[in-house]
Amino acid sequence: MNDVEKVKSPCVRQCCLDEQDICLGCSRSLQEILDWTVITEEERRAVLVQAKIRKKQRNQMFRP
Numbered sequence: 001m002n003d004v005e006k007v008k009s010p011c012v013r014q015c016c017l018d019e020q021d022i023c024l025g026c027s028r029s030l031q032e033i034l035d036w037t038v039i040t041e042e043e044r045r046a047v048l049v050q051a052k053i054r055k056k057q058r059n060q061m062f063r064p
Helices: 030-035 041-061
Strands: none
Touching: 030 041
């Protein structure tokens, strides 16, 4: 697998966990963050999908 195919970390260096241990910066769970370096590329893609869903839900909750 070359570098183009590798899934990069979504970390935006704004790490702060909410009450459910979800990062406010990248929307990954604490466990997903801890596991990032040992999971497969396929698992990373699945994590990114879940993080995107969480981020969208959070944004909808806090819209006026």
